[in-house]
Amino acid sequence: MKLVVTDGATLSGGGVSLDGFRRFGELVVYDLTAPEQLAERVGDADAVLCNKTPIPAELFDQCPNLRYVGECATGYNNIDIAAAKAHGVTVCNVGGYSTDAVAQHTFALILHHYSRVAEYDTAVRQGAWKQAKTFCVMPYPMQELAGKTLAVVGYGSIGRKVAAIGAAFGMRPVIATRTQPADCPYPLVTVDEAFRLADVLTLHVPLTEQTAGMVNARRLSAMKPTALLVNTARGGLIVETDLAQALRDGVIAGAALDVLTEEPMGATPLADLENCTLTPHVAWTPLETRQRLLEQAVENVRCWLDGKPQNVITAP
Known part of the structure:
Protein backbone atom coordinates (compact mmCIF):
# COMPACT_ATOMS: atom_id res chain seq x y z
CA MET A 1 0.00 0.00 0.00
CA LYS A 2 1.11 3.55 -0.71
CA LEU A 3 0.37 6.41 1.69
CA VAL A 4 0.98 10.08 0.94
CA VAL A 5 1.22 12.80 3.60
CA THR A 6 0.42 16.12 1.94
CA ASP A 7 1.43 18.59 4.66
CA GLY A 8 3.85 16.86 6.98
CA ALA A 9 5.37 20.18 8.09
CA THR A 10 2.17 20.87 10.04
CA LEU A 11 2.37 17.54 11.86
CA SER A 12 5.93 16.34 12.43
CA GLY A 13 8.97 17.83 14.14
CA GLY A 14 9.33 19.18 17.64
CA GLY A 15 9.39 15.77 19.23
CA VAL A 16 6.90 13.90 17.05
CA SER A 17 7.40 11.71 13.99
CA LEU A 18 5.34 10.33 11.10
CA ASP A 19 7.26 7.04 11.11
CA GLY A 20 4.33 5.18 12.66
CA PHE A 21 2.65 5.12 9.25
CA ARG A 22 5.55 3.22 7.67
CA ARG A 23 4.32 -0.09 9.07
CA PHE A 24 1.47 -0.04 6.56
CA GLY A 25 3.53 0.24 3.37
CA GLU A 26 5.33 2.86 1.28
CA LEU A 27 5.14 6.30 2.92
CA VAL A 28 5.78 9.48 0.94
CA VAL A 29 5.87 12.71 2.93
CA TYR A 30 5.63 16.24 1.52
CA ASP A 31 6.15 19.20 3.84
CA LEU A 32 3.44 21.24 2.09
CA THR A 33 1.40 20.71 -1.06
CA ALA A 34 -0.05 23.47 -3.24
CA PRO A 35 -3.44 22.83 -4.91
CA GLU A 36 -1.85 22.49 -8.34
CA GLN A 37 0.58 19.84 -7.01
CA LEU A 38 -1.98 17.69 -5.23
CA ALA A 39 -3.14 15.28 -7.96
CA GLU A 40 0.37 14.56 -9.19
CA ARG A 41 1.67 13.92 -5.68
CA VAL A 42 -1.22 11.69 -4.66
CA GLY A 43 -0.98 9.83 -7.97
CA ASP A 44 -1.61 6.11 -7.49
CA ALA A 45 -1.67 6.25 -3.68
CA ASP A 46 -4.20 4.18 -1.75
CA ALA A 47 -4.37 6.58 1.19
CA VAL A 48 -3.85 10.28 1.82
CA LEU A 49 -3.07 11.78 5.22
CA CYS A 50 -3.62 15.51 5.61
CA ASN A 51 -4.10 18.24 8.15
CA LYS A 52 -5.18 21.42 6.36
CA THR A 53 -4.55 20.53 2.70
CA PRO A 54 -7.75 21.07 0.69
CA ILE A 55 -9.02 17.77 -0.75
CA PRO A 56 -11.42 18.81 -3.54
CA ALA A 57 -13.94 16.73 -5.48
CA GLU A 58 -11.80 16.50 -8.60
CA LEU A 59 -9.01 14.70 -6.74
CA PHE A 60 -11.16 11.57 -6.47
CA ASP A 61 -11.60 11.50 -10.27
CA GLN A 62 -7.90 12.19 -10.89
CA CYS A 63 -6.67 9.55 -8.42
CA PRO A 64 -8.93 6.48 -8.82
CA ASN A 65 -6.78 4.29 -6.54
CA LEU A 66 -7.56 6.50 -3.56
CA ARG A 67 -9.61 4.65 -0.97
CA TYR A 68 -8.82 6.40 2.32
CA VAL A 69 -8.37 9.98 3.50
CA GLY A 70 -7.06 10.38 7.03
CA GLU A 71 -7.79 13.83 8.44
CA CYS A 72 -5.09 14.47 11.04
CA ALA A 73 -7.30 16.93 12.89
CA THR A 74 -10.81 17.11 14.30
CA GLY A 75 -12.23 19.58 11.78
CA TYR A 76 -12.61 18.25 8.23
CA ASN A 77 -14.02 21.24 6.34
CA ASN A 78 -10.96 21.03 4.03
CA ILE A 79 -12.30 17.78 2.50
CA ASP A 80 -15.17 17.48 0.01
CA ILE A 81 -17.04 14.84 2.00
CA ALA A 82 -19.88 14.45 -0.51
CA ALA A 83 -17.40 13.67 -3.28
CA ALA A 84 -15.52 11.21 -1.09
CA LYS A 85 -18.76 9.39 -0.30
CA ALA A 86 -19.77 9.34 -3.98
CA HIS A 87 -16.44 7.71 -4.87
CA GLY A 88 -16.57 5.14 -2.07
CA VAL A 89 -13.65 6.70 -0.18
CA THR A 90 -13.47 6.33 3.59
CA VAL A 91 -12.71 9.52 5.51
CA CYS A 92 -11.71 9.38 9.17
CA ASN A 93 -10.71 12.20 11.51
CA VAL A 94 -9.06 12.40 14.91
CA GLY A 95 -11.44 13.54 17.61
CA GLY A 96 -10.81 14.36 21.23
CA TYR A 97 -7.02 14.47 21.02
CA SER A 98 -6.78 18.22 21.79
CA THR A 279 -2.10 33.77 18.77
CA PRO A 280 -1.15 31.81 15.60
CA HIS A 281 -3.41 28.73 15.77
CA VAL A 282 -1.32 27.09 18.49
CA ALA A 283 -3.92 25.82 20.97
CA TRP A 284 -3.49 22.26 19.65
CA THR A 285 0.33 22.21 19.62
CA PRO A 286 1.60 21.01 23.04
CA LEU A 287 3.96 18.06 22.60
CA GLU A 288 1.69 15.58 24.35
CA THR A 289 -1.25 16.69 22.21
CA ARG A 290 0.57 16.19 18.91
CA GLN A 291 1.89 12.80 20.01
CA ARG A 292 -1.68 11.75 20.84
CA LEU A 293 -2.90 13.06 17.48
CA LEU A 294 -0.46 10.97 15.46
CA GLU A 295 -1.02 7.88 17.59
CA GLN A 296 -4.75 8.12 16.88
CA ALA A 297 -4.20 8.82 13.18
CA VAL A 298 -2.03 5.71 12.90
CA GLU A 299 -4.65 3.68 14.75
CA ASN A 300 -7.31 4.97 12.34
CA VAL A 301 -5.35 3.55 9.40
CA ARG A 302 -4.85 0.22 11.16
CA CYS A 303 -8.57 -0.10 11.93
CA TRP A 304 -9.48 0.78 8.33
CA LEU A 305 -7.13 -1.88 6.97
CA ASP A 306 -8.66 -4.38 9.39
CA GLY A 307 -12.10 -3.61 7.95
CA LYS A 308 -13.33 -1.94 11.14
CA PRO A 309 -12.77 1.82 10.56
CA GLN A 310 -13.15 4.15 13.51
CA ASN A 311 -13.78 7.89 13.79
CA VAL A 312 -15.59 7.63 10.47
CA ILE A 313 -16.85 10.77 8.75
CA THR A 314 -17.97 8.87 5.66
CA ALA A 315 -17.45 5.35 4.33
CA PRO A 316 -18.71 3.17 1.47
Missing part, protein backbone atom coordinates in the same frame (compact mmCIF):
# COMPACT_ATOMS: atom_id res chain seq x y z
CA THR A 99 -9.46 18.64 24.45
CA ASP A 100 -7.12 19.44 27.33
CA ALA A 101 -4.78 21.59 25.25
CA VAL A 102 -7.49 23.74 23.65
CA ALA A 103 -9.30 24.21 26.96
CA GLN A 104 -5.99 25.21 28.53
CA HIS A 105 -5.29 27.75 25.80
CA THR A 106 -8.82 29.10 26.03
CA PHE A 107 -8.19 29.97 29.66
CA ALA A 108 -4.72 31.28 28.92
CA LEU A 109 -6.43 33.83 26.65
CA ILE A 110 -9.13 34.59 29.23
CA LEU A 111 -6.58 35.06 32.03
CA HIS A 112 -4.40 37.20 29.76
CA HIS A 113 -7.36 39.58 29.43
CA TYR A 114 -8.43 39.68 33.07
CA SER A 115 -5.12 39.35 34.94
CA ARG A 116 -3.02 41.58 32.63
CA VAL A 117 0.10 39.47 33.24
CA ALA A 118 1.86 40.48 30.02
CA GLU A 119 1.35 44.19 30.69
CA TYR A 120 2.58 43.94 34.26
CA ASP A 121 5.61 41.90 33.20
CA THR A 122 6.46 44.57 30.63
CA ALA A 123 6.02 47.32 33.20
CA VAL A 124 8.36 45.58 35.66
CA ARG A 125 11.01 45.06 32.96
CA GLN A 126 10.77 48.76 32.11
CA GLY A 127 11.51 49.70 35.73
CA ALA A 128 8.05 50.57 37.06
CA TRP A 129 8.46 48.48 40.23
CA LYS A 130 11.93 49.77 41.00
CA GLN A 131 10.66 53.33 40.75
CA ALA A 132 7.52 52.69 42.82
CA LYS A 133 6.88 54.54 46.10
CA THR A 134 4.85 51.66 47.54
CA PHE A 135 5.20 47.87 47.53
CA CYS A 136 2.64 47.52 44.73
CA VAL A 137 2.27 49.00 41.25
CA MET A 138 -1.23 48.73 39.76
CA PRO A 139 -1.81 50.85 36.66
CA TYR A 140 -3.71 48.07 34.86
CA PRO A 141 -7.13 47.20 36.34
CA MET A 142 -7.59 43.47 36.98
CA GLN A 143 -10.84 41.58 37.47
CA GLU A 144 -11.88 38.32 39.09
CA LEU A 145 -13.34 35.51 37.04
CA ALA A 146 -15.52 34.36 39.93
CA GLY A 147 -19.12 35.37 39.44
CA LYS A 148 -18.82 36.13 35.74
CA THR A 149 -21.06 34.43 33.19
CA LEU A 150 -19.14 32.10 30.87
CA ALA A 151 -21.17 31.43 27.73
CA VAL A 152 -19.89 28.26 26.03
CA VAL A 153 -21.12 27.88 22.45
CA GLY A 154 -20.74 24.22 21.54
CA TYR A 155 -20.78 21.40 24.08
CA GLY A 156 -18.54 18.75 22.65
CA SER A 157 -15.52 17.49 24.55
CA ILE A 158 -13.76 20.86 24.50
CA GLY A 159 -16.86 22.84 25.43
CA ARG A 160 -17.48 20.49 28.35
CA LYS A 161 -13.90 20.88 29.58
CA VAL A 162 -14.01 24.68 29.28
CA ALA A 163 -17.29 24.85 31.19
CA ALA A 164 -15.87 22.66 33.99
CA ILE A 165 -12.73 24.81 34.28
CA GLY A 166 -14.87 27.94 34.34
CA ALA A 167 -16.99 26.48 37.12
CA ALA A 168 -13.82 25.68 39.08
CA PHE A 169 -12.89 29.37 38.84
CA GLY A 170 -16.29 30.24 40.27
CA MET A 171 -17.73 31.38 36.96
CA ARG A 172 -21.35 30.74 35.98
CA PRO A 173 -21.35 28.62 32.79
CA VAL A 174 -24.28 28.69 30.40
CA ILE A 175 -24.35 26.41 27.37
CA ALA A 176 -25.58 26.95 23.82
CA THR A 177 -25.64 23.76 21.77
CA ARG A 178 -27.66 22.47 18.82
CA THR A 179 -28.11 19.04 20.41
CA GLN A 180 -29.76 18.50 23.78
CA PRO A 181 -27.12 17.03 26.13
CA ALA A 182 -28.38 14.39 28.54
CA ASP A 183 -26.07 15.22 31.41
CA CYS A 184 -25.40 18.96 31.29
CA PRO A 185 -25.23 20.47 34.81
CA TYR A 186 -25.40 24.04 33.49
CA PRO A 187 -28.30 26.13 32.15
CA LEU A 188 -29.02 25.69 28.44
CA VAL A 189 -29.62 28.85 26.40
CA THR A 190 -30.02 29.78 22.74
CA VAL A 191 -27.06 31.15 20.81
CA ASP A 192 -28.58 34.63 20.85
CA GLU A 193 -29.13 34.40 24.61
CA ALA A 194 -25.50 33.31 25.05
CA PHE A 195 -24.29 36.49 23.36
CA ARG A 196 -26.60 38.63 25.47
CA LEU A 197 -25.72 37.01 28.81
CA ALA A 198 -21.96 36.53 28.41
CA ASP A 199 -19.20 38.24 30.31
CA VAL A 200 -16.98 35.81 28.43
CA LEU A 201 -18.23 34.06 25.28
CA THR A 202 -16.11 31.22 23.94
CA LEU A 203 -16.65 29.33 20.68
CA HIS A 204 -16.26 25.55 20.41
CA VAL A 205 -18.24 24.55 17.31
CA PRO A 206 -17.10 23.22 13.92
CA LEU A 207 -17.09 25.44 10.85
CA THR A 208 -20.11 24.49 8.73
CA GLU A 209 -22.56 26.26 6.44
CA GLN A 210 -24.74 26.83 9.50
CA THR A 211 -22.02 28.24 11.77
CA ALA A 212 -20.00 30.30 9.27
CA GLY A 213 -20.20 33.97 10.21
CA MET A 214 -22.26 33.28 13.33
CA VAL A 215 -20.39 36.10 15.12
CA ASN A 216 -21.69 39.14 13.27
CA ALA A 217 -22.70 42.73 13.86
CA ARG A 218 -26.19 41.81 15.03
CA ARG A 219 -25.02 39.39 17.71
CA LEU A 220 -22.08 41.54 18.77
CA SER A 221 -24.42 44.50 19.29
CA ALA A 222 -26.36 42.44 21.84
CA MET A 223 -23.28 41.78 24.00
CA LYS A 224 -22.25 43.64 27.14
CA PRO A 225 -19.73 46.46 26.56
CA THR A 226 -17.51 44.72 29.13
CA ALA A 227 -17.65 41.34 27.38
CA LEU A 228 -14.73 39.29 26.02
CA LEU A 229 -15.05 37.10 22.91
CA VAL A 230 -12.75 34.06 22.67
CA ASN A 231 -12.29 31.84 19.60
CA THR A 232 -10.07 28.75 19.60
CA ALA A 233 -12.27 26.89 17.07
CA ARG A 234 -12.25 28.15 13.45
CA GLY A 235 -11.70 31.65 12.13
CA GLY A 236 -14.61 31.49 9.71
CA LEU A 237 -17.08 31.54 12.60
CA ILE A 238 -16.46 35.29 12.84
CA VAL A 239 -17.20 38.08 10.38
CA GLU A 240 -13.88 39.83 11.00
CA THR A 241 -14.93 43.25 9.67
CA ASP A 242 -17.90 43.24 12.06
CA LEU A 243 -15.74 42.24 15.02
CA ALA A 244 -13.10 44.85 14.20
CA GLN A 245 -15.76 47.56 14.09
CA ALA A 246 -17.25 46.39 17.38
CA LEU A 247 -13.83 46.50 19.05
CA ARG A 248 -13.07 49.97 17.68
CA ASP A 249 -16.44 51.32 18.80
CA GLY A 250 -16.34 49.76 22.27
CA VAL A 251 -19.34 47.55 21.58
CA ILE A 252 -17.41 44.84 23.44
CA ALA A 253 -14.29 45.18 25.57
CA GLY A 254 -12.02 42.70 23.85
CA ALA A 255 -11.42 39.63 21.76
CA ALA A 256 -8.85 36.84 22.05
CA LEU A 257 -8.41 34.69 18.97
CA ASP A 258 -6.24 31.68 18.15
CA VAL A 259 -7.71 31.34 14.66
CA LEU A 260 -8.49 33.62 11.72
CA THR A 261 -10.41 33.28 8.48
CA GLU A 262 -7.19 33.40 6.47
CA GLU A 263 -4.25 31.36 7.75
CA PRO A 264 -1.38 32.19 7.64
CA MET A 265 -2.67 35.60 8.68
CA GLY A 266 -3.53 37.87 5.79
CA ALA A 267 -4.81 41.42 5.72
CA THR A 268 -7.22 41.06 8.61
CA PRO A 269 -8.76 44.21 10.10
CA LEU A 270 -8.06 42.74 13.55
CA ALA A 271 -4.27 42.83 13.29
CA ASP A 272 -3.55 46.24 14.82
CA LEU A 273 -6.28 46.51 17.46
CA GLU A 274 -4.95 46.81 21.01
CA ASN A 275 -8.02 45.13 22.46
CA CYS A 276 -7.65 42.05 20.25
CA THR A 277 -5.16 39.37 21.33
CA LEU A 278 -3.99 37.06 18.54
Whole structure:
Protein backbone atom coordinates (compact mmCIF):
# COMPACT_ATOMS: atom_id res chain seq x y z
CA MET A 1 0.00 0.00 0.00
CA LYS A 2 1.11 3.55 -0.71
CA LEU A 3 0.37 6.41 1.69
CA VAL A 4 0.98 10.08 0.94
CA VAL A 5 1.22 12.80 3.60
CA THR A 6 0.42 16.12 1.94
CA ASP A 7 1.43 18.59 4.66
CA GLY A 8 3.85 16.86 6.98
CA ALA A 9 5.37 20.18 8.09
CA THR A 10 2.17 20.87 10.04
CA LEU A 11 2.37 17.54 11.86
CA SER A 12 5.93 16.34 12.43
CA GLY A 13 8.97 17.83 14.14
CA GLY A 14 9.33 19.18 17.64
CA GLY A 15 9.39 15.77 19.23
CA VAL A 16 6.90 13.90 17.05
CA SER A 17 7.40 11.71 13.99
CA LEU A 18 5.34 10.33 11.10
CA ASP A 19 7.26 7.04 11.11
CA GLY A 20 4.33 5.18 12.66
CA PHE A 21 2.65 5.12 9.25
CA ARG A 22 5.55 3.22 7.67
CA ARG A 23 4.32 -0.09 9.07
CA PHE A 24 1.47 -0.04 6.56
CA GLY A 25 3.53 0.24 3.37
CA GLU A 26 5.33 2.86 1.28
CA LEU A 27 5.14 6.30 2.92
CA VAL A 28 5.78 9.48 0.94
CA VAL A 29 5.87 12.71 2.93
CA TYR A 30 5.63 16.24 1.52
CA ASP A 31 6.15 19.20 3.84
CA LEU A 32 3.44 21.24 2.09
CA THR A 33 1.40 20.71 -1.06
CA ALA A 34 -0.05 23.47 -3.24
CA PRO A 35 -3.44 22.83 -4.91
CA GLU A 36 -1.85 22.49 -8.34
CA GLN A 37 0.58 19.84 -7.01
CA LEU A 38 -1.98 17.69 -5.23
CA ALA A 39 -3.14 15.28 -7.96
CA GLU A 40 0.37 14.56 -9.19
CA ARG A 41 1.67 13.92 -5.68
CA VAL A 42 -1.22 11.69 -4.66
CA GLY A 43 -0.98 9.83 -7.97
CA ASP A 44 -1.61 6.11 -7.49
CA ALA A 45 -1.67 6.25 -3.68
CA ASP A 46 -4.20 4.18 -1.75
CA ALA A 47 -4.37 6.58 1.19
CA VAL A 48 -3.85 10.28 1.82
CA LEU A 49 -3.07 11.78 5.22
CA CYS A 50 -3.62 15.51 5.61
CA ASN A 51 -4.10 18.24 8.15
CA LYS A 52 -5.18 21.42 6.36
CA THR A 53 -4.55 20.53 2.70
CA PRO A 54 -7.75 21.07 0.69
CA ILE A 55 -9.02 17.77 -0.75
CA PRO A 56 -11.42 18.81 -3.54
CA ALA A 57 -13.94 16.73 -5.48
CA GLU A 58 -11.80 16.50 -8.60
CA LEU A 59 -9.01 14.70 -6.74
CA PHE A 60 -11.16 11.57 -6.47
CA ASP A 61 -11.60 11.50 -10.27
CA GLN A 62 -7.90 12.19 -10.89
CA CYS A 63 -6.67 9.55 -8.42
CA PRO A 64 -8.93 6.48 -8.82
CA ASN A 65 -6.78 4.29 -6.54
CA LEU A 66 -7.56 6.50 -3.56
CA ARG A 67 -9.61 4.65 -0.97
CA TYR A 68 -8.82 6.40 2.32
CA VAL A 69 -8.37 9.98 3.50
CA GLY A 70 -7.06 10.38 7.03
CA GLU A 71 -7.79 13.83 8.44
CA CYS A 72 -5.09 14.47 11.04
CA ALA A 73 -7.30 16.93 12.89
CA THR A 74 -10.81 17.11 14.30
CA GLY A 75 -12.23 19.58 11.78
CA TYR A 76 -12.61 18.25 8.23
CA ASN A 77 -14.02 21.24 6.34
CA ASN A 78 -10.96 21.03 4.03
CA ILE A 79 -12.30 17.78 2.50
CA ASP A 80 -15.17 17.48 0.01
CA ILE A 81 -17.04 14.84 2.00
CA ALA A 82 -19.88 14.45 -0.51
CA ALA A 83 -17.40 13.67 -3.28
CA ALA A 84 -15.52 11.21 -1.09
CA LYS A 85 -18.76 9.39 -0.30
CA ALA A 86 -19.77 9.34 -3.98
CA HIS A 87 -16.44 7.71 -4.87
CA GLY A 88 -16.57 5.14 -2.07
CA VAL A 89 -13.65 6.70 -0.18
CA THR A 90 -13.47 6.33 3.59
CA VAL A 91 -12.71 9.52 5.51
CA CYS A 92 -11.71 9.38 9.17
CA ASN A 93 -10.71 12.20 11.51
CA VAL A 94 -9.06 12.40 14.91
CA GLY A 95 -11.44 13.54 17.61
CA GLY A 96 -10.81 14.36 21.23
CA TYR A 97 -7.02 14.47 21.02
CA SER A 98 -6.78 18.22 21.79
CA THR A 99 -9.46 18.64 24.45
CA ASP A 100 -7.12 19.44 27.33
CA ALA A 101 -4.78 21.59 25.25
CA VAL A 102 -7.49 23.74 23.65
CA ALA A 103 -9.30 24.21 26.96
CA GLN A 104 -5.99 25.21 28.53
CA HIS A 105 -5.29 27.75 25.80
CA THR A 106 -8.82 29.10 26.03
CA PHE A 107 -8.19 29.97 29.66
CA ALA A 108 -4.72 31.28 28.92
CA LEU A 109 -6.43 33.83 26.65
CA ILE A 110 -9.13 34.59 29.23
CA LEU A 111 -6.58 35.06 32.03
CA HIS A 112 -4.40 37.20 29.76
CA HIS A 113 -7.36 39.58 29.43
CA TYR A 114 -8.43 39.68 33.07
CA SER A 115 -5.12 39.35 34.94
CA ARG A 116 -3.02 41.58 32.63
CA VAL A 117 0.10 39.47 33.24
CA ALA A 118 1.86 40.48 30.02
CA GLU A 119 1.35 44.19 30.69
CA TYR A 120 2.58 43.94 34.26
CA ASP A 121 5.61 41.90 33.20
CA THR A 122 6.46 44.57 30.63
CA ALA A 123 6.02 47.32 33.20
CA VAL A 124 8.36 45.58 35.66
CA ARG A 125 11.01 45.06 32.96
CA GLN A 126 10.77 48.76 32.11
CA GLY A 127 11.51 49.70 35.73
CA ALA A 128 8.05 50.57 37.06
CA TRP A 129 8.46 48.48 40.23
CA LYS A 130 11.93 49.77 41.00
CA GLN A 131 10.66 53.33 40.75
CA ALA A 132 7.52 52.69 42.82
CA LYS A 133 6.88 54.54 46.10
CA THR A 134 4.85 51.66 47.54
CA PHE A 135 5.20 47.87 47.53
CA CYS A 136 2.64 47.52 44.73
CA VAL A 137 2.27 49.00 41.25
CA MET A 138 -1.23 48.73 39.76
CA PRO A 139 -1.81 50.85 36.66
CA TYR A 140 -3.71 48.07 34.86
CA PRO A 141 -7.13 47.20 36.34
CA MET A 142 -7.59 43.47 36.98
CA GLN A 143 -10.84 41.58 37.47
CA GLU A 144 -11.88 38.32 39.09
CA LEU A 145 -13.34 35.51 37.04
CA ALA A 146 -15.52 34.36 39.93
CA GLY A 147 -19.12 35.37 39.44
CA LYS A 148 -18.82 36.13 35.74
CA THR A 149 -21.06 34.43 33.19
CA LEU A 150 -19.14 32.10 30.87
CA ALA A 151 -21.17 31.43 27.73
CA VAL A 152 -19.89 28.26 26.03
CA VAL A 153 -21.12 27.88 22.45
CA GLY A 154 -20.74 24.22 21.54
CA TYR A 155 -20.78 21.40 24.08
CA GLY A 156 -18.54 18.75 22.65
CA SER A 157 -15.52 17.49 24.55
CA ILE A 158 -13.76 20.86 24.50
CA GLY A 159 -16.86 22.84 25.43
CA ARG A 160 -17.48 20.49 28.35
CA LYS A 161 -13.90 20.88 29.58
CA VAL A 162 -14.01 24.68 29.28
CA ALA A 163 -17.29 24.85 31.19
CA ALA A 164 -15.87 22.66 33.99
CA ILE A 165 -12.73 24.81 34.28
CA GLY A 166 -14.87 27.94 34.34
CA ALA A 167 -16.99 26.48 37.12
CA ALA A 168 -13.82 25.68 39.08
CA PHE A 169 -12.89 29.37 38.84
CA GLY A 170 -16.29 30.24 40.27
CA MET A 171 -17.73 31.38 36.96
CA ARG A 172 -21.35 30.74 35.98
CA PRO A 173 -21.35 28.62 32.79
CA VAL A 174 -24.28 28.69 30.40
CA ILE A 175 -24.35 26.41 27.37
CA ALA A 176 -25.58 26.95 23.82
CA THR A 177 -25.64 23.76 21.77
CA ARG A 178 -27.66 22.47 18.82
CA THR A 179 -28.11 19.04 20.41
CA GLN A 180 -29.76 18.50 23.78
CA PRO A 181 -27.12 17.03 26.13
CA ALA A 182 -28.38 14.39 28.54
CA ASP A 183 -26.07 15.22 31.41
CA CYS A 184 -25.40 18.96 31.29
CA PRO A 185 -25.23 20.47 34.81
CA TYR A 186 -25.40 24.04 33.49
CA PRO A 187 -28.30 26.13 32.15
CA LEU A 188 -29.02 25.69 28.44
CA VAL A 189 -29.62 28.85 26.40
CA THR A 190 -30.02 29.78 22.74
CA VAL A 191 -27.06 31.15 20.81
CA ASP A 192 -28.58 34.63 20.85
CA GLU A 193 -29.13 34.40 24.61
CA ALA A 194 -25.50 33.31 25.05
CA PHE A 195 -24.29 36.49 23.36
CA ARG A 196 -26.60 38.63 25.47
CA LEU A 197 -25.72 37.01 28.81
CA ALA A 198 -21.96 36.53 28.41
CA ASP A 199 -19.20 38.24 30.31
CA VAL A 200 -16.98 35.81 28.43
CA LEU A 201 -18.23 34.06 25.28
CA THR A 202 -16.11 31.22 23.94
CA LEU A 203 -16.65 29.33 20.68
CA HIS A 204 -16.26 25.55 20.41
CA VAL A 205 -18.24 24.55 17.31
CA PRO A 206 -17.10 23.22 13.92
CA LEU A 207 -17.09 25.44 10.85
CA THR A 208 -20.11 24.49 8.73
CA GLU A 209 -22.56 26.26 6.44
CA GLN A 210 -24.74 26.83 9.50
CA THR A 211 -22.02 28.24 11.77
CA ALA A 212 -20.00 30.30 9.27
CA GLY A 213 -20.20 33.97 10.21
CA MET A 214 -22.26 33.28 13.33
CA VAL A 215 -20.39 36.10 15.12
CA ASN A 216 -21.69 39.14 13.27
CA ALA A 217 -22.70 42.73 13.86
CA ARG A 218 -26.19 41.81 15.03
CA ARG A 219 -25.02 39.39 17.71
CA LEU A 220 -22.08 41.54 18.77
CA SER A 221 -24.42 44.50 19.29
CA ALA A 222 -26.36 42.44 21.84
CA MET A 223 -23.28 41.78 24.00
CA LYS A 224 -22.25 43.64 27.14
CA PRO A 225 -19.73 46.46 26.56
CA THR A 226 -17.51 44.72 29.13
CA ALA A 227 -17.65 41.34 27.38
CA LEU A 228 -14.73 39.29 26.02
CA LEU A 229 -15.05 37.10 22.91
CA VAL A 230 -12.75 34.06 22.67
CA ASN A 231 -12.29 31.84 19.60
CA THR A 232 -10.07 28.75 19.60
CA ALA A 233 -12.27 26.89 17.07
CA ARG A 234 -12.25 28.15 13.45
CA GLY A 235 -11.70 31.65 12.13
CA GLY A 236 -14.61 31.49 9.71
CA LEU A 237 -17.08 31.54 12.60
CA ILE A 238 -16.46 35.29 12.84
CA VAL A 239 -17.20 38.08 10.38
CA GLU A 240 -13.88 39.83 11.00
CA THR A 241 -14.93 43.25 9.67
CA ASP A 242 -17.90 43.24 12.06
CA LEU A 243 -15.74 42.24 15.02
CA ALA A 244 -13.10 44.85 14.20
CA GLN A 245 -15.76 47.56 14.09
CA ALA A 246 -17.25 46.39 17.38
CA LEU A 247 -13.83 46.50 19.05
CA ARG A 248 -13.07 49.97 17.68
CA ASP A 249 -16.44 51.32 18.80
CA GLY A 250 -16.34 49.76 22.27
CA VAL A 251 -19.34 47.55 21.58
CA ILE A 252 -17.41 44.84 23.44
CA ALA A 253 -14.29 45.18 25.57
CA GLY A 254 -12.02 42.70 23.85
CA ALA A 255 -11.42 39.63 21.76
CA ALA A 256 -8.85 36.84 22.05
CA LEU A 257 -8.41 34.69 18.97
CA ASP A 258 -6.24 31.68 18.15
CA VAL A 259 -7.71 31.34 14.66
CA LEU A 260 -8.49 33.62 11.72
CA THR A 261 -10.41 33.28 8.48
CA GLU A 262 -7.19 33.40 6.47
CA GLU A 263 -4.25 31.36 7.75
CA PRO A 264 -1.38 32.19 7.64
CA MET A 265 -2.67 35.60 8.68
CA GLY A 266 -3.53 37.87 5.79
CA ALA A 267 -4.81 41.42 5.72
CA THR A 268 -7.22 41.06 8.61
CA PRO A 269 -8.76 44.21 10.10
CA LEU A 270 -8.06 42.74 13.55
CA ALA A 271 -4.27 42.83 13.29
CA ASP A 272 -3.55 46.24 14.82
CA LEU A 273 -6.28 46.51 17.46
CA GLU A 274 -4.95 46.81 21.01
CA ASN A 275 -8.02 45.13 22.46
CA CYS A 276 -7.65 42.05 20.25
CA THR A 277 -5.16 39.37 21.33
CA LEU A 278 -3.99 37.06 18.54
CA THR A 279 -2.10 33.77 18.77
CA PRO A 280 -1.15 31.81 15.60
CA HIS A 281 -3.41 28.73 15.77
CA VAL A 282 -1.32 27.09 18.49
CA ALA A 283 -3.92 25.82 20.97
CA TRP A 284 -3.49 22.26 19.65
CA THR A 285 0.33 22.21 19.62
CA PRO A 286 1.60 21.01 23.04
CA LEU A 287 3.96 18.06 22.60
CA GLU A 288 1.69 15.58 24.35
CA THR A 289 -1.25 16.69 22.21
CA ARG A 290 0.57 16.19 18.91
CA GLN A 291 1.89 12.80 20.01
CA ARG A 292 -1.68 11.75 20.84
CA LEU A 293 -2.90 13.06 17.48
CA LEU A 294 -0.46 10.97 15.46
CA GLU A 295 -1.02 7.88 17.59
CA GLN A 296 -4.75 8.12 16.88
CA ALA A 297 -4.20 8.82 13.18
CA VAL A 298 -2.03 5.71 12.90
CA GLU A 299 -4.65 3.68 14.75
CA ASN A 300 -7.31 4.97 12.34
CA VAL A 301 -5.35 3.55 9.40
CA ARG A 302 -4.85 0.22 11.16
CA CYS A 303 -8.57 -0.10 11.93
CA TRP A 304 -9.48 0.78 8.33
CA LEU A 305 -7.13 -1.88 6.97
CA ASP A 306 -8.66 -4.38 9.39
CA GLY A 307 -12.10 -3.61 7.95
CA LYS A 308 -13.33 -1.94 11.14
CA PRO A 309 -12.77 1.82 10.56
CA GLN A 310 -13.15 4.15 13.51
CA ASN A 311 -13.78 7.89 13.79
CA VAL A 312 -15.59 7.63 10.47
CA ILE A 313 -16.85 10.77 8.75
CA THR A 314 -17.97 8.87 5.66
CA ALA A 315 -17.45 5.35 4.33
CA PRO A 316 -18.71 3.17 1.47
